[in-house]
Amino acid sequence: MRIKIINPNTTWSMTEKIGACARAVAHAGTEIVAVSPAMGPISIESHYDEALAVPGLLQEIAAGERNGFDGYVIACFGDPGLKAARELARGPVVGIAEAAMHMASMVGSRFSVVTTLGRTMGQAWHLAEIYGMERFCANVRACELSVLELEEPGSRARERIVDECRRALEEDGSDCIVLGCAGMTDLCEHISGLLGVPVIDGVAAGTKLVESLVALKLQTSKRGELAHPLPKRMTGALEGFTLAGQ
Ligand code: 2AL
Numbered sequence: 001m002r003i004k005i006i007n008p009n010t011t012w013s014m015t016e017k018i019g020a021c022a023r024a025v026a027h028a029g030t031e032i033v034a035v036s037p038a039m040g041p042i043s044i045e046s047h048y049d050e051a052l053a054v055p056g057l058l059q060e061i062a063a064g065e066r067n068g069f070d071g072y073v074i075a076c077f078g079d080p081g082l083k084a085a086r087e088l089a090r091g092p093v094v095g096i097a098e099a100a101m102h103m104a105s106m107v108g109s110r111f112s113v114v115t116t117l118g119r120t121m122g123q124a125w126h127l128a129e130i131y132g133m134e135r136f137c138a139n140v141r142a143c144e145l146s147v148l149e150l151e152e153p154g155s156r157a158r159e160r161i162v163d164e165c166r167r168a169l170e171e172d173g174s175d176c177i178v179l180g181c182a183g184m185t186d187l188c189e190h191i192s193g194l195l196g197v198p199v200i201d202g203v204a205a206g207t208k209l210v211e212s213l214v215a216l217k218l219q220t221s222k223r224g225e226l227a228h229p230l231p232k233r234m235t236g237a238l239e240g241f242t243l244a245g246q
Contacts, residue, residue, distance in 0.1 A: 001027075001029065001030045001031070001070050001071075001211065001214050001215070002030075002031045002033065002068065002069045002070050003022070003026070003030060003031070003032055003033070003069065003070060003071050003072070003073065003207065003210050003211065003214070004033050004034075004035065004060070004064045004069040004071075004072050004073075005018055005019060005022050005032060005033070005034040005035070005072070005073045005075050005203070005206075005207065006034075006035055006036075006037070006057055006060045006061070006072060006073070006074055006075060007034065007035070007036050007075045007076065007182060008036075008037060008040060008044060008053040008054070008056065008057045008074060008075070008076045008080050008081070009036065009040065009041055009042055009043050009044050009049075009053060009076065009147070010036045010037060010038075010039070010040050010041065010042050010056075011036070011042050011043060011147075011148065011151060012036055013151050014147075014150075014151055014182065014183050015034050015035065015036045016034065017183070017185060017186055018034050018075050018182055018185055018203050019032055019033075019034025020186075021185040021186055021188075021201065021203050021204060022034060022073070022203055022204070022207040024204075025204045025207055025208055026207055026208075026211060027211065030211055032207070033069070034075075035060055036056075037053070037055075037056025037057055037059060037060050038056060038059065039055070039056045039059075040052055040053045040055070040056040040057070041053055042148065043146065043147035043148050044076050044078060044080065044147065045116060045117050045119065045120055045146065045147055046119060046120075047123070050076075050078045050080045050123070051080075053076070053080050053081070054080050054081035054084065055238070055241065057074065057080060057081045057085065058081060058084055058085065058088060058241070059241075061085045061088045061089055061093070062088055064089070065088060065089060065090065069091065070091045070210075070214045071089075071091040071092045071093065071094075071210035071211075071213060071214045072085060072089060072091065072092070072093045072094070072210065073093075073094055073095075073096065073099075073203070073206035073207055073210055074093065074094070074095045074096065074206075075096050075182040075202070075203055075206070076095075076096065076182055077096055077097045077100075077115065077120070077123075077124065077180045077181050077182060077202060078097065078120070078123045078124075078127070079095030079096070079097045079098055079127060082095045082098070083225075083226070084229075086220045086226045087226055087227065087228060087229050088228065088229070089220055090219055090220065090222075091210075091213075091214060091219050091220065092209075092210050092213040092214065092218060092219065092220060093210075093220065094206045094209050094210050094213075095127075095202075095206065096182055096202025096203055096205065096206045097124065097127045097131075097178075097180075097202055098127065098131050099202050099205035099206035099209045100178045100179070100200045100201065100202035100205045100206075101113075101127070101128060101131055101133040101136070101137070101178060102131070102133070102205075102209075103200050103205045103209075104136065104176050104178050104198070104200045105133060105136040107176055107198045107200075108136075108174070108175040108176030108197070108198060109136075109175055110136055110137070110138040110172075110173060110174045110175065110176075111136055111137060111138060111174050111175075111176045111177065111178045111200070112137075112138050112139045112140070112141060112165075112168035112169070112172045112174040112176075112177055112178070113128075113137065113139070113140040113141065113177075113178045113180045114141050114142075114143065114161060114164045114165050114168060114177055114178070114179060114180055114184075115140065115141070115142050115143070115180025115181055116142065116143065116144075116145050116146060116147050116150070116180065116181045116183075117142055117144060117145070117146060118142040118144060120142065120180070121140045121141075121142055124140045124180055125137070125140055128140075138168075138172040138173055138174035139168060139171075139172040139174065140180070141164050141167070141168055141172075142164075142180075143157075143160045143161050143163075143164045144160075145157050145160055145161070147181060147183050150181065150183035150184060151183065158187060158190070161179075161184060161187060161191070162190075162191055162194060162195075165177045165191055165195055165199070166195060169195060169197060175197055175198075176197050176198040176199070176200065177191065177192075177195070177197060177198070177199045177200070178200050178202070179191075179199065179200065179201050179202065182202065182203055184201065185201045185202075185203040185204065187201075188200075188201035188204065229243055230243070231243050231244055231245040
């Protein structure tokens, strides 16, 4: 089985970390290929960043289809481009926010999301709402850390995140934590060890969900909304995204 994990930002140190964490949970027979798009923002922490991350992400899905991948994980907590990626892919495509929230709903009664900047909290709430996870989501909290601060060795990021997770359990009435950024993937075991509750990292959750869907031979439905997009000419800078007839 071959799974492609796409970190939709272009910071490769983060992509390598994401790949290592996915490999650590995948079966020995599963090949994990972790990539960043050839173009896009270096981190995703606004709606603008998210919109501009999507074209490069879709290029990676299209390339994955040509190269025979069985499934995909979109490794950014805003789940950018998820539905468009599903239209292009035959196999399953899972976003890390949807994976983490669904898994959290199965191991706890209510979860708190602990994310990076306060401005990304609205998107996390929006996703909880559209996934039907709002009733499981006790709160969304931010550490006011930028995504790239998570990549800085020696930064106080880890302590700030642990503190916020602890406050979440004390104040939100939640019994498990969802990590709100792919860049937090390496902190999962450390935090669950300290706090003694399930801590769900979407990269691991997404990898195992895609692995399960592929093993069950469950592909993206091509009947209706998620059918391959219609053949269409794209113009200007997006000319390369023109879709020929299938
Ligand atoms: C993210 C993430 O997972 N990757 C990224 O660049 N931004 N999410 C976030 N809430 O900051």
